[in-house]
Amino acid sequence: MDAMARDGVKARYVTPPYLTITSPSHFTLLTGRYIENHGVIHNMWFNSSTGQKKPYYQTQFVNEWWDTGSLPIWITAQRQGLKAGSLHFPGTSSRYRGDVVMVRDVEPPLYDYKNETLWRANADKVMGWFKDLELDFVSMYFGEPDSTGHRYGPDSPERRAMVRQVDRAVGYIRASAGRHNLTDLNIIITSDHGMSSVYRNGAVQEITLYKIPGFSFRDLSFHLLDFGPSGMLLPRPGRLEKVYNALKGAHPHLHVYRKEEMPARMHFARHERILPIVLWADPGYVINGYFSVQVHKGEHGFDNAEMDMKPFFRAVGPAFHRGLEVAPFETVNVYALMCHILGIRPEANDGHLDATRHMLASSPTTPTPGEIIVHQQQCLYPHCRGKRRQENA
Incomplete structure (x- = not known):
C-alpha cells in the first residue's frame, strides 16, 4: 500500500455511504448513487409482509434486490462497446434490465475468504481476463480483513496479521499485472467501510x-x-x-x-x-x-461520519499522478472517476468528477463540437482498464 502511494495517489481517507455495510456500500461504488437512491439498502433481502429474511450470500442471488433501476458500471460500459468482468464483487450474479456482466465469477457457498493462495489465483485469473479476453474493466472483491476484524477485533494481533496479508495481496496484484505485460493498467483499491471495537464484559450498559x-x-x-x-x-x-x-x-x-x-x-x-x-x-x-x-468483537454499520468507518484509497497507473496525497472525499465519487478513465458516459449519479479531477495526470477537458476523442486509458477497481476506441464528442 505504501508503494502504491509512492507510485500513484493516496487519499487521507474516504467516506463511504451510510449504511456502512458490505453490499450497499459496494453498490454505491458501482453506480455512483447514494443508498437511498440505488435501493440496495442492506446485506439482507427481506420481506416485511411475510417476515422472511435471507443472509448475505443468498441475497446475492435475489435478482430483484439488485435490479432496482440503477445500472452498475459493468452494464453501462458494455452498452457503450467495452468489455467488463467481475470476480466475487457484490451484485455480480444479478441481471440488470436483462443484461449481465460479460465475464463473471461468483464465489461458491462456504467460500474461504481468508485463503491467500486463492487470492493469488484470483488475481492471476483477472489478469488473464485482461490479457486474453481483452476486458476493459474488472471489479474484484476480497472478504478480508473484514471477517478477521469481526471475530477478533480491529486492534487484535490477528487483524494486524490479516492486514499484512492484504498488503501482500496488493503487491501480488501489481506484480501479476507486470507479468502479464499490462503496463497500461490503472488500479484502484479501496474498501466499503472501516471497523470499530465492540465494548464487552459488562463494561457498558448494552x-x-x-x-x-x-x-x-x-x-x-x-x-x-x-x-x-x-x-x-x-x-x-x-x-x-x-x-x-x-x-x-x-x-x-x-x-x-x-x-x-x-x-x-x-x-x-x-x-x-x-x-x-x-x-x-x-x-x-x-x-x-x-x-x-x-x-463479534469488531463491527461496522455505524454513522459514516465516524472516523473508524473511513476506508483507505489508493490509485496507480498511467491515468494518475505519482506521489500525490489528496484530501478526503466520498466514495460515491469513485464511479464518475472510473467512467472518465474508461471514456464512457455515466448514468445519472450522485457523485462528480470534480471531487477526484485533481488526481488525474491529465485533467479532463471539454472537446469542441465534432472533435474525435481517442481513449486509451484503463481503470481497474480494484481493477479498471480501457480499450482504444473512438467516439464523436
Whole structure:
C-alpha cells in the first residue's frame, strides 16, 4: 500500500455511504448513487409482509434486490462497446434490465475468504481476463480483513496479521499485472467501510430493546435487529408514534429517527425499502432485540461520519499522478472517476468528477463540437482498464 502511494495517489481517507455495510456500500461504488437512491439498502433481502429474511450470500442471488433501476458500471460500459468482468464483487450474479456482466465469477457457498493462495489465483485469473479476453474493466472483491476484524477485533494481533496479508495481496496484484505485460493498467483499491471495537464484559450498559420501558415487540409487524449497530423497525398501523416515543432518548448511545427525519447528510431516507424507524448506535455499541446474541468483537454499520468507518484509497497507473496525497472525499465519487478513465458516459449519479479531477495526470477537458476523442486509458477497481476506441464528442 505504501508503494502504491509512492507510485500513484493516496487519499487521507474516504467516506463511504451510510449504511456502512458490505453490499450497499459496494453498490454505491458501482453506480455512483447514494443508498437511498440505488435501493440496495442492506446485506439482507427481506420481506416485511411475510417476515422472511435471507443472509448475505443468498441475497446475492435475489435478482430483484439488485435490479432496482440503477445500472452498475459493468452494464453501462458494455452498452457503450467495452468489455467488463467481475470476480466475487457484490451484485455480480444479478441481471440488470436483462443484461449481465460479460465475464463473471461468483464465489461458491462456504467460500474461504481468508485463503491467500486463492487470492493469488484470483488475481492471476483477472489478469488473464485482461490479457486474453481483452476486458476493459474488472471489479474484484476480497472478504478480508473484514471477517478477521469481526471475530477478533480491529486492534487484535490477528487483524494486524490479516492486514499484512492484504498488503501482500496488493503487491501480488501489481506484480501479476507486470507479468502479464499490462503496463497500461490503472488500479484502484479501496474498501466499503472501516471497523470499530465492540465494548464487552459488562463494561457498558448494552442496548437491548426488549428491556426499554414502554417498548414492546407486539407493536411491531417486522424488524431488522441483531445485525450490529444498526436496525430498522416497521410498527403496526397506528403505533409508530408509540414505538418512536418509547425508544427516543431511552439509551444515551442509541439514535432513533423517523425515516423522513434522518439527517440529510446520511442520504438514507427516501427509498421505500427503508423502514419507518431507523436506529443506529454509537461506536462500541450494538443493538440487541430480545437479548444479546451478538458475539463479534469488531463491527461496522455505524454513522459514516465516524472516523473508524473511513476506508483507505489508493490509485496507480498511467491515468494518475505519482506521489500525490489528496484530501478526503466520498466514495460515491469513485464511479464518475472510473467512467472518465474508461471514456464512457455515466448514468445519472450522485457523485462528480470534480471531487477526484485533481488526481488525474491529465485533467479532463471539454472537446469542441465534432472533435474525435481517442481513449486509451484503463481503470481497474480494484481493477479498471480501457480499450482504444473512438467516439464523436
